[in-house]
Amino acid sequence: ASAPQISVGVLTADWLTLGAQLELMERAGVELLHFDVMDGAFCPMLTLGAPVVAGFKTRLLKDVHLMIEDPLSKLDGFVAAGADIITVHVESTRHVHRVLQALGKMINANDPNRGIVRGIALNPGTPLEAIEPLAGEFEMVLLLAVNPGWGGQKFIASTCERVKRVREIVRDTALICVDGGVTQDNIANVARLGADIIVTGSAVFDGKAPFENAQHMMHALR
Ligand code: DX5
Ligand code: ZN
Numbered sequence: 001a002s003a004p005q006i007s008v009g010v011l012t013a014d015w016l017t018l019g020a021q022l023e024l025m026e027r028a029g030v031e032l033l034h035f036d037v038m039d040g041a042f043c044p045m046l047t048l049g050a051p052v053v054a055g056f057k058t059r060l061l062k063d064v065h066l067m068i069e070d071p072l073s074k075l076d077g078f079v080a081a082g083a084d085i086i087t088v089h090v091e092s093t094r095h096v097h098r099v100l101q102a103l104g105k106m107i108n109a110n111d112p113n114r115g116i117v118r119g120i121a122l123n124p125g126t127p128l129e130a131i132e133p134l135a136g137e138f139e140m141v142l143l144l145a146v147n148p149g150w151g152g153q154k155f156i157a158s159t160c161e162r163v164k165r166v167r168e169i170v171r172d173t174a175l176i177c178v179d180g181g182v183t184q185d186n187i188a189n190v191a192r193l194g195a196d197i198i199v200t201g202s203a204v205f206d207g208k209a210p211f212e213n214a215q216h217m218m219h220a221l222r
Pocket of ligand 1: 036147151182200203
């Protein structure tokens, strides 16, 4: 397996200088940008939707994490907004299998020869077995290491065991993404447990040194 990558969460970026912030990420060698889409219903906070994702003009790949109810009806909008990865929560719909199937047929708006990488996300309280009937319908599993709602929360320790177990379940058929509470102190450990993609929001966009932070996080993965 290749070295894990970071996916940088935009929520705590400096939105007044967004263009410059994104350029810093590109210069640091970041390849993935993580969008936390919250609807104020599936989780408490309301953040951003497809028009905002579309408004990000960037060469970085768009990694869209949907924490919303009724994701099926919203997929088209996020695909049109240039999403490269779309992750849906197993808890967010009765018909998660149908949602993944629909996503599997969609064409990447950035490149007609590519599809959408399908992620399936689990809240910290959801049994890992929930992904078993979905085998073949996802390319990534996202394990939340915090309860969805806010950036800057504390990493839930039991996630470590879950990362190891999910690796046993998916083996090399899916990427594993760990999201929430990752810091410069624990990122190497999270990678060692078997994560391929590690989301980092407030640890990079801390209002001080995003470029250096991104470099440090990436350095810890080599
Ligand atoms: C949790 C979100 C995460 C989170 C990451 O609701 O899905 O992506 O905002 O932010 P940090 O890295 O600050 O925990
Ligand atoms: Zn997220």
